[in-house]
Amino acid sequence: MASIKNPKHIWFKALAVLLTIIFISFIIYMLMMVPDYKLSFDGGPHWVSKVGIPICYDYTIDNSIGKELTFSTTIPDGVFGVEYRVSYFKDFTWTGKTYQSSSGNKTVGGLTPEHTYYIQARYYRMNMMGRRVMGQWSNPRAATVIKVRVAGQ
Numbered sequence: 387m388a389s390i391k392n393p394k395h396i397w398f399k400a401l402a403v404l405l406t407i408i409f410i411s412f413i414i415y416m417l418m419m420v421p422d423y424k425l426s427f428d429g430g431p432h433w434v435s436k437v438g439i440p441i442c443y444d445y446t447i448d449n450s451i452g453k454e455l456t457f458s459t460t461i462p463d464g465v466f467g468v469e470y471r472v473s474y475f476k477d478f479t480w481t482g483k484t485y486q487s488s489s490g491n492k493t494v495g496g497l498t499p500e501h502t503y504y505i506q507a508r509y510y511r512m513n514m515m516g517r518r519v520m521g522q523w524s525n526p527r528a529a530t531v532i533k534v535r536v537a538g539q
Contacts (some may be wrong), residue, residue, distance in 0.1 A: 420451055423521040434536065439521030442507040445490075446514075447529045454495040455529055461490045463507040471523065473480045478526065486510075499533035 425485045426434040445459035449509070457470045468490055473482030482504075497503065506523040513519050 408470050418515075418517070421512050422517070426431050433466075435521055436450045437519055439465065439509050439510060439511060439519065442524050444526070445470075445507045447505060447527060449529050451534055452464050453495060453497050453499055454475045454493055454534055455505070455531065457485075457487075457491070457505065457507065459490045459507065461488070462509070464511065465511055466512050466518075469508050469510055470519065471506045471508075473495075473506075473526075474501075476504050476526065476528070478504065478506070497531045499531050502528050504528055 422436060424434055424436050425431060438460060442459055445457055448456040448458070455472070459468055461467060467486055468486035469484050469485050469486045470492055471478070472484045472494055475482075483494075485494055504526045505528075506526050508523045509521045510518045
């Protein structure tokens with residue numbers, strides 16, 4: 387007589403395999419982070435770059451063209467580029483959309499006229515494995531998108 391396998395055992399085996407994959411993935415992720423970042427508990431736990439990447443304080447925001455914002459900064463030596471984060475909310479509860487630039491200049495279009503957006507910037511470098519190592523975000527700045535007025539209207 388053939389034996390009937392209990393289907394519950396199959397689910398336990400599948401769950402065990404899934405948990406093992408998740409655990410191994412977490413270990414691999416941590417091993418990839420350790421060379422470039424350290425865990426900091428300053429103001430809550432977060433990853434901080436081990437490499438001294440400066441904070442991008444000196445970026446400019448140009449809102450003179452309707453429905454867009456243009457960001458500009460100079461890229462210091464040893465830094466690969468800059469990443470800008472644009473958010474609809476002041477406290478960045480929604481992290482916002484990020485835009486990267488290796489030249490330091492970036493224009494973001496399609497924004498809502500007469501709305502205030504909040505912008506942050508951070509520099510990044512490339513490590514030996516070709517991964518980006520991010521610096522810390524700058525303090526947020528506010529910029530209002532102007533509405534272009536057409537003559538005679």
